[in-house]
Amino acid sequence: MKDMNEQLSAIVDNELIDEQLINELLINKDKQDQFSRYHLIGDVIRGDVADQFLDIDISQQVMAKIKQQDTNDFVVVDEPPKKIAQQTENNNNVISFVKRFGQYAIAASVAGVVVLTSLMTSEPTIDNNSGLEVLKTVPFGGANPVSLQANKKQSQQDAKEHNERLEALLNDHQLQLQAQP
Amino acid sequence: MKLRLYFSTLVAALLVFISSGAFALQSTEAVAAKIEKKEGLTAIEYLQLMQTAYKNSNYEILYLNNLKNTAEPKQLIHGVINQEEIAYFRYLNGVMRESLQYRGKISYFEQGSQAYTLQSTQNQSVFANIANFDYDKGDAFYDYIILGKGRIAGKTAMAIRMISKDQYRYSYIVWIDTDSYLPLRLDTLNNANIILEQIMVVSLQVSGKINPWLESLSHQQLPELINFSQTSNHQASLWKVGWLPTGFRVVKDDQHKLVMYQNEPVSYIMLNDGIVSVSVYIAAKKIALENKQKIIQRGATVLYTYQKNNFEINVIGEIPVATAKRLIESISMVK
Numbered sequence: 001m002k003d004m005n006e007q008l009s010a011i012v013d014n015e016l017i018d019e020q021l022i023n024e025l026l027i028n029k030d031k032q033d034q035f036s037r038y039h040l041i042g043d044v045i046r047g048d049v050a051d052q053f054l055d056i057d058i059s060q061q062v063m064a065k066i067k068q069q070d071t072n073d074f075v076v077v078d079e080p081p082k083k084i085a086q087q088t089e090n091n092n093n094v095i096s097f098v099k100r101f102g103q104y105a106i107a108a109s110v111a112g113v114v115v116l117t118s119l120m121t122s123e124p125t126i127d128n129n130s131g132l133e134v135l136k137t138v139p140f141g142g143a144n145p146v147s148l149q150a151n152k153k154q155s156q157q158d159a160k161e162h163n164e165r166l167e168a169l170l171n172d173h174q175l176q177l178q179a180q181p
Numbered sequence: 182m183k184l185r186l187y188f189s190t191l192v193a194a195l196l197v198f199i200s201s202g203a204f205a206l207q208s209t210e211a212v213a214a215k216i217e218k219k220e221g222l223t224a225i226e227y228l229q230l231m232q233t234a235y236k237n238s239n240y241e242i243l244y245l246n247n248l249k250n251t252a253e254p255k256q257l258i259h260g261v262i263n264q265e266e267i268a269y270f271r272y273l274n275g276v277m278r279e280s281l282q283y284r285g286k287i288s289y290f291e292q293g294s295q296a297y298t299l300q301s302t303q304n305q306s307v308f309a310n311i312a313n314f315d316y317d318k319g320d321a322f323y324d325y326i327i328l329g330k331g332r333i334a335g336k337t338a339m340a341i342r343m344i345s346k347d348q349y350r351y352s353y354i355v356w357i358d359t360d361s362y363l364p365l366r367l368d369t370l371n372n373a374n375i376i377l378e379q380i381m382v383v384s385l386q387v388s389g390k391i392n393p394w395l396e397s398l399s400h401q402q403l404p405e406l407i408n409f410s411q412t413s414n415h416q417a418s419l420w421k422v423g424w425l426p427t428g429f430r431v432v433k434d435d436q437h438k439l440v441m442y443q444n445e446p447v448s449y450i451m452l453n454d455g456i457v458s459v460s461v462y463i464a465a466k467k468i469a470l471e472n473k474q475k476i477i478q479r480g481a482t483v484l485y486t487y488q489k490n491n492f493e494i495n496v497i498g499e500i501p502v503a504t505a506k507r508l509i510e511s512i513s514m515v516k
Contacts, residue, residue, distance in 0.1 A: 107345065155471060162468045166477070166495070168442030168486060171496045173460040176451055178287065178301045180432065 219277045222239045224325035224341045227357050228316050234362035235312040236304075237261055240387045240402075242363070243273070244307060247379040249479040257306055258393035267391075267399055281398055282306070286399075288403050296404035307380055308364045311355060314455045320456070322346050322428040331356060333365040334382045348372050349426035349504040350454065351481055369481045371501060378480040413437035418448035420463050423511035426504055428454040452498075459498030461508065466493045476502055485509060 025031050222230070239260045246253040256275040259266065271279040277292040287301040304313060316325070328340035338356040345352045356366035363385060369378040413435045422431065433451035438444045448463040466488055477484040485496040485505035494512060496505040 158468050159470070162470060162475075162486075164444055165445075165467070166486070168439050168445075168458075169462055169495050170484065170497060171441045172439055172447075172462075175299075176433065176449070176460055177458055178299050178303075178305065180301075180303045180451070180453070 183306055188502070199218065225316050225320070227327070227339055227341055227362070228311075228314075228325065228343075228355065228361040230312075231355070231357045231364055232312050232316075235259075235308055235364060236266060238361060239389065239391045240361070240363060240385065241392065242307075242382050242386075243384040244380055244382045246307075247381060247456070254351045256391055257309070258395050259306070260395045262391060262396060262399055266304065267395055268304070269395055269398060270306060280305070281403075281465065283399055286403060290404075298406045299378075300406070300408075300457045308367060310456050311353065311364065311367060319343075319428070319455060320352070322426075323352075328354065330359070333358075334385050336360065336365065336385060338365045343433065345372070347427065348501065349507075350428075350457070350500060351377065353456075358385065361385070363387065369499070395445050417515075418450055419515050420448050420450065420461075420512055421450070421515050422450060422461065422508060423513060424507055425452065426454070426500075430454075430461070432458075457499040459496060459500055459505075459508070462495040462497075463512065464493055464495075476505075 205398045208468040210436070219391050228465055241256070241258045243254065246255060255271055258269045258371045261267070267283040269279070269281050271277070277290070281290075282301065282305055283407040285300060285302045286295060286298050287305055288298040303309070312477050323343045323345060324498065326342045326344065328342050331338050331340050333356050338357055341355050341357065343353040352370045352371065352372070354366075354368040355364055357363070358365050365382045365385065367380045368376050371377055414437070416436050417434050418436055425431075429452045431450055432453045433449065436446060436448050438446055445464060445467075450461040450463075452459040452461070470486070471490055473488050475486040477486075481499040483496070483498065483500060483502055483505050485502065487494045487496075487509045494509050496506070496508055
């Protein structure tokens with residue numbers, strides 16, 4: 001069982017594509033639940049949950065869920081796992097990022113992908129005393145305590161939007177470099 | 182018996198040693214024969230030889246871009262066809278990302294996206310900024326100093342330091358192959374001598390003739406050309422920069438739309454000192470920040486945001502924070 005869980009976890013991380021396991025996933029409801037939970041855990045770690053439940057206080061939601069632990073209704077299990085897998089792909093920052101900016105972004109990404117990836121993984125600063133934001137590329141860089149996310153939602157949303165604009169500026173900067181006189 | 186065994190291994194070892202030595206000798210001779218070796222060059226002469234070699238040789242390099250704790254492996258194949266440069270570039274890890282630059286056009290190919298071409302007369306390859314720099318002119322704001330010999334990518338290299346004469350730009354150390362004069366390593370340093378960014382060649386191959394595969398690429402039909410200048414109205418920005426660090430000049434001044442961000446109109450000024458280009462964006466403030474200013478730094482690149490009244494200024498480029506700050510302070514509207 002534990003081994004099976006590990007394999008599930010690997011699928012979530014796109015590390016393992018085992019047809020047999022996927023077939024089992026398609027028929028076994030317990031496995032589907034497990035699979036969805038792993039996805040949720042992954043999303044929480046990456047700090048993506050804020051995007052999914054845009055205006056919902058997550059901490060309260062979590063408390064509510066703990067109370068009625070038996071029911072698993074907060075994860076979508078009706079959908080076949082394959083679709084879930086697709087959803088995660090869409091949640092992946094990199095892919096949505098490229099789609100959002102269309103073809104021009106690629107020129108920039110080839111030229112200046114280093115700067116871009118750094119911004120993608122960056123989260124708005126919370127305790128910003130010095131006014132200096134140094135970006136990291138550590139995978140968990142974006143994860144903030146759940147309560148913090150809930151409190152600072154508005155300013156975070158603003159900062160996130162602002163960062164999007166900065167990304168666009170960086171892209172434009174790269175494009176301008178190409179067309180330099 | 183024991184002695185005999187010992188003797189035979191010794192002979193075998195010796196044979197291996199000789200043959201490998203001969204190979205090494207052959208390959209270095211082949212390269213050295215083409216380029217006349219010069220002794221006692223000055224720092225600026227080394228740099229200028231590097232420029233010529235980078236533009237006029239046929240070579241292939243594998244290199245790493247080191248930034249903080251990450252390294253990105255990349256490849257560049259360069260050749261010359263009828264005195265025209267052709268350069269193929271790709272990322273070696275992850276999604277396929279390639280570019281081909283030839284005859285004033287650069288094409289981008291990325292896995293899963295439509296390929297396209299842009300007009301670009303400037304060389305966009307890795308060492309292009311130091312290869313295109315006017316070192317005689319640059320004498321006014323850099324000191325060139327020979328640091329000594331080192332070894333990079335298995336080759337003897339001469340390290341040359343370009344020290345900025347003021348605190349408004351970064352300094353560099355360039356390692357140049359003493360055989361081919363091609364650049365092997367470039368460090369970008371701040372004035373505390375901390376390496377901000379590093380480009381490190383790990384393999385260099387120079388050949389007399391152009392790589393046949395690269396030559397075949399030159400006949401390839403290019404993807405659709407995208408005319409980027411259409412987003413600009415070709416009018417001056419209505420803003421001016423009151424202060425420029427020595428050596429910098431305004432190379433672009435226009436108003437254009439951010440194609441990647443809701444077609445937002447921005448006023449744009451580009452500054453250049455021959456090595457780095459700095460973009461200045463002035464636009465209406467849309468999202469008010471908690472702090473008036475925000476500084477993002479990664480490697481040598483700084484992104485300085487400053488909000489004042491109802492507009493926002495952004496400065497992007499490989500310059501120290503102090504330079505970005507002073508630039509922003511000097512920006513005013515054209516009367």
